Amino acid sequence: MRSTLIHAPGDVRIENVPDPRIAAPTDAIVRIVRTCVCGSDLWAYRGTEPVDQPHPIGHEFIGVVEESGPESSIKPGTFVISPFTDSDGTCQHCTNGIFTSCVQGGFWGGLNRAGEQLGGAQSEYIRVPFADGTLVALDDHPDDAMLPSLLTLSDVMGTGHHAALMANVRPGASVVVVGDGAVGLCGVLAAKRLGAERIIAMSRHESRQQLAREFGATDIVAERGREGVARVKELLGGSGADCALECVGTEASMAQALSSLRPGGHLGFVGVPAGGPELPVGQIFSKNLRVAGGVAPVRDYIRDLLPDVTAGIIDPGRVFDAVRPLDEVAGAYTDMDGRTAIKVLLEP
Amino acid sequence: MRSTLIHAPGDVRIENVPDPRIAAPTDAIVRIVRTCVCGSDLWAYRGTEPVDQPHPIGHEFIGVVEESGPESSIKPGTFVISPFTDSDGTCQHCTNGIFTSCVQGGFWGGLNRAGEQLGGAQSEYIRVPFADGTLVALDDHPDDAMLPSLLTLSDVMGTGHHAALMANVRPGASVVVVGDGAVGLCGVLAAKRLGAERIIAMSRHESRQQLAREFGATDIVAERGREGVARVKELLGGSGADCALECVGTEASMAQALSSLRPGGHLGFVGVPAGGPELPVGQIFSKNLRVAGGVAPVRDYIRDLLPDVTAGIIDPGRVFDAVRPLDEVAGAYTDMDGRTAIKVLLEP
Numbered sequence: 001m002r003s004t005l006i007h008a009p010g011d012v013r014i015e016n017v018p019d020p021r022i023a024a025p026t027d028a029i030v031r032i033v034r035t036c037v038c039g040s041d042l043w044a045y046r047g048t049e050p051v052d053q054p055h056p057i058g059h060e061f062i063g064v065v066e067e068s069g070p071e072s073s074i075k076p077g078t079f080v081i082s083p084f085t086d087s088d089g090t091c092q093h094c095t096n097g098i099f100t101s102c103v104q105g106g107f108w109g110g111l112n113r114a115g116e117q118l119g120g121a122q123s124e125y126i127r128v129p130f131a132d133g134t135l136v137a138l139d140d141h142p143d144d145a146m147l148p149s150l151l152t153l154s155d156v157m158g159t160g161h162h163a164a165l166m167a168n169v170r171p172g173a174s175v176v177v178v179g180d181g182a183v184g185l186c187g188v189l190a191a192k193r194l195g196a197e198r199i200i201a202m203s204r205h206e207s208r209q210q211l212a213r214e215f216g217a218t219d220i221v222a223e224r225g226r227e228g229v230a231r232v233k234e235l236l237g238g239s240g241a242d243c244a245l246e247c248v249g250t251e252a253s254m255a256q257a258l259s260s261l262r263p264g265g266h267l268g269f270v271g272v273p274a275g276g277p278e279l280p281v282g283q284i285f286s287k288n289l290r291v292a293g294g295v296a297p298v299r300d301y302i303r304d305l306l307p308d309v310t311a312g313i314i315d316p317g318r319v320f321d322a323v324r325p326l327d328e329v330a331g332a333y334t335d336m337d338g339r340t341a342i343k344v345l346l347e348p
Numbered sequence: 349m350r351s352t353l354i355h356a357p358g359d360v361r362i363e364n365v366p367d368p369r370i371a372a373p374t375d376a377i378v379r380i381v382r383t384c385v386c387g388s389d390l391w392a393y394r395g396t397e398p399v400d401q402p403h404p405i406g407h408e409f410i411g412v413v414e415e416s417g418p419e420s421s422i423k424p425g426t427f428v429i430s431p432f433t434d435s436d437g438t439c440q441h442c443t444n445g446i447f448t449s450c451v452q453g454g455f456w457g458g459l460n461r462a463g464e465q466l467g468g469a470q471s472e473y474i475r476v477p478f479a480d481g482t483l484v485a486l487d488d489h490p491d492d493a494m495l496p497s498l499l500t501l502s503d504v505m506g507t508g509h510h511a512a513l514m515a516n517v518r519p520g521a522s523v524v525v526v527g528d529g530a531v532g533l534c535g536v537l538a539a540k541r542l543g544a545e546r547i548i549a550m551s552r553h554e555s556r557q558q559l560a561r562e563f564g565a566t567d568i569v570a571e572r573g574r575e576g577v578a579r580v581k582e583l584l585g586g587s588g589a590d591c592a593l594e595c596v597g598t599e600a601s602m603a604q605a606l607s608s609l610r611p612g613g614h615l616g617f618v619g620v621p622a623g624g625p626e627l628p629v630g631q632i633f634s635k636n637l638r639v640a641g642g643v644a645p646v647r648d649y650i651r652d653l654l655p656d657v658t659a660g661i662i663d664p665g666r667v668f669d670a671v672r673p674l675d676e677v678a679g680a681y682t683d684m685d686g687r688t689a690i691k692v693l694l695e696p
């Protein structure tokens with residue numbers, strides 16, 4: 001089959017590799033119908049994260065089960081959405097809903113906690129360990145038009161929703177969203193869905209500002225740093241916001257989000273902190289800020305959000321503003337790296 | 349009147365100073381009935397916090413209103429409990445319940461946000477600005493036996509309660525409490541009151557272990573660091589705790605609390621972080637930890653906890669294991685500094 005491997009920073013290739021096969025009775029093999037490139041794939045691509053040896057890449061996919069082991073209840077032909085990690089569904093952490101901490105799980109394209117290499121999602125097929133604990137099965141096959149939004153449930157929409165939940169977004173809340181990538185935009189949509197009254201999207205890119213408004217942003221702030229904080233407080237009548245969603249992961253974005261909060265405000269953070277920075281405990285302590293977030297345990301969120309997606313109430317698939325065949329995966333990385341696309345959909 | 353001033357690290361003196369007088373129509377003058385020394389008073393005493401010039405000290409008191417301004421509804425003769433800060437009760441932050449961030453407020457013994465020096469509580473009398481927004485009035489004068497527990501509502505019991513609330517303690521929860529000072533012990537009591545099923549108190553001092561057990565601790569862990577974490581996980585069947593209360597404020601205690609949590613667990617922190625350390629964002633992110641805390645906005649908690657105190661359901665005043673007349677305040681600091689007392693009550 002065709003599968004994407006990263007060999008070194010800037011060097012992503014689509015290659016012929018052996019087809020995956022059932023290796024355990026709880027496995028399934030999924031034929032990937034849609035996949036995509038994530039902002040976090042760019043860390044390895046940009047060299048922020050080391051690439052010690054070539055490895056498969058990509059962690060978001062939807063598809064159809066091609067074959068399943070005797071201990072999986074998901075039958076061949078079933079349409080499935082996969083979270084960006086696998087999970088056994090039975091350990092203490094899965095039982096607590098923190099599937100991303102599953103004692104046997106791991107990220108697609110990486111090593112799982114047992115040290116086994118998992119397949120990458122930018123591929124034609126993938127082996128899914130713990131199929132029942134990982135995949136969410138749909139009752140029917142969706143229309144093609146629905147596929148982009150379903151694919152966002154694999155990561156970015158669930159991650160934006162996690163940010164909004166961790167930031168305690170409630171009806172009537174004022175919310176600041178830092179980050180105008182696919183996750184930040186999904187964070188706007190999630191905040192709107194949870195009933196926020198004011199949603200301030202921080203963005204300097206016209207096309208992203210436009211989509212943020214269509215997703216529910218009531219205000220756009222293009223300024224950053226102290227000026228950005230001052231503008232947020234001005235919009236909210238002098239105090240800070242009830243909630244902030246941090247969807248980038250840099251020191252500047254974290255500072256922006258924390259400083260935009262009123263005393264007692266909640267920060268939900270999902271921007272992966274690449275090597276830091278540490279959180280400023282003095283600021284958090286003195287203002288009684290509440291900080292929560294992390295690797296979004298999206299599996300439960302797929303079930304929570306799916307009805308709104310299939311009913312057309314939310315349309316997060318609009319974050320895909322470019323489509324390429326899987327064979328052009330290298331071009332998709334170039335688009336994402338140059339920010340000429342928000343998010344690129346790949347068709348195997 | 350007699351009032352305590354700190355002149356330099358290690359140099360606390362009781363002195364004659366002018367009696368406080370009504371300066372604004374919203375003021376009250378309170379005759380202090382009981383006060384005490386707080387662990388946080390020791391920072392200046394130990395030189396952790398600079399003492400640029402002599403200033404009044406002490407921030408916990410209960411007493412009787414001696415005189416009140418024309419715009420205060422609290423009449424002379426009323427018994428009152430004061431939070432450790434004053435607050436106008438009307439600004440946006442007070443309205444949000446974060447009285448400690450009041451735009452006009454400050455800590456007793458320090459400067460308020462308008463730059464005005466507030467009186468210290470280790471005194472015979474104190475001027476209370478914004479009396480209606482600060483003090484909580486009791487319907488009757490309490491018995492002497494009730495005074496120690498009422499005094500804890502001024503700070504340590506409310507602060508322990510804040511830690512437990514911020515740590516999301518719920519019925520059935522497993523809780524680790526780091527810190528066996530008065531706040532940590534009150535945290536144990538607060539966790540028990542909120543319905544925790546397992547409460548692990550980390551303590552190496554026999555008398556404090558004993559009081560922790562009487563306050564509701566089901567287990568005591570004397571080990572620290574990695575051994576302490578391993579012991580907590582062993583007690584809880586391999587995973588970490590649902591909730592951790594950090595009641596010290598050092599790097600080691602914060603690490604202890606965070607590492608004791610299961611993925612998705614909640615940390616409530618009230619130990620004042622004296623100059624750091626910053627919070628480890630990578631650990632918080634990867635384990636989806638939720639971190640909240642800060643300067644406890646105890647004013648609302650006084651009302652919440654008062655019925656349980658007056659009904660004898662909780663008896664937090666037991667944290668006072670020494671009593672001295674106010675004139676012996678210097679000795680009270682020595683007791684606290686040497687950890688020969690958990691907390692020293694002072695009688696003016």
